[in-house]
Amino acid sequence: MAQIKVYGRADVLEPSRQAVSDALHAAAVETLGLPATKRFHRFFPMSAEDLPLPDGRSERYTLVEVLLFEGRTVATKKAFYAHVLAGLGALGTAPVDVEITLVETPRHDWSIRGVPGDELDLPYRVDR
Numbered sequence: 001m002a003q004i005k006v007y008g009r010a011d012v013l014e015p016s017r018q019a020v021s022d023a024l025h026a027a028a029v030e031t032l033g034l035p036a037t038k039r040f041h042r043f044f045p046m047s048a049e050d051l052p053l054p055d056g057r058s059e060r061y062t063l064v065e066v067l068l069f070e071g072r073t074v075a076t077k078k079a080f081y082a083h084v085l086a087g088l089g090a091l092g093t094a095p096v097d098v099e100i101t102l103v104e105t106p107r108h109d110w111s112i113r114g115v116p117g118d119e120l121d122l123p124y125r126v127d128r
Contacts, residue, residue, distance in 0.1 A: 001034075001038075001040075001068065001069050001107075001112060001120075002028060002032060002034055002040065002066055002067065002068035002069075003040040003041075003042070003066070003067045003068075004024055004028070004040065004041045004042070004064065004065070004066050004067075005041075005042045005043075005044060005064070005065040005066075005067075006020060006021075006024070006041065006042070006043050006044065006062065006063070006064055006065075007044045007046060007051065007062070007063040007064075007065070008044075008045065008046065008051070008060070008061065008062040008063070009045070009046060009047075009048060009051055009059050009060075009061065010045035010046055010047060011059070012059055012060050012062075013043060013045045013046075013062070014045050016091055017043055019091050020043075020062075020088065020091065021039065021041050021043075022087075023084065023087025023088055023090070023091065024041060024064065024084060024087065025039050025041070026083070026087060027080055027083035027084045027087055028066075028080070030083060031076060031079040031080040031083050032068065032072060032076065032080055056096060057096065057097050058094070058096075058097050060092065060093045060094070060097045061097045061099075062088065062093055062097060062098050062099070063099050063101075064084060064098065064099070064100045064101070065100075065101045065103065066080075066100070066101070066102050066103065067103050067105070068102060068103070068104055068105075069104070069105070069106075069107050070104035070105060070106055070107075071104075072104075077102055080100075080102075081100055084098070084100055085098055106118070107120070
């Protein structure tokens, strides 16, 4: 299970929302092992005042926060980062403009469809 939040400047993020979603979904399916039928993305387009740019970043500055079950290896996480950077790079976003944070929690800290996460029968492995 994973939920992905994407923060960016509204004037950049809104026109590319579907392409960004597609890039993130491809990375999540290929590297994190998520089912292709599951796409839990949330977009937070922000004004320039609400998302000031750190030094050296462009208007394409994008923050990606992924909430997921714990258990993936460091190698899997690094593969996910690389896949996301390649996908967003194909859309014109340079690596310097992308920050990715993975927030892992134990399965028992989730409840999905009224079932504790550690009681779900998952169609994929999280220990990759």
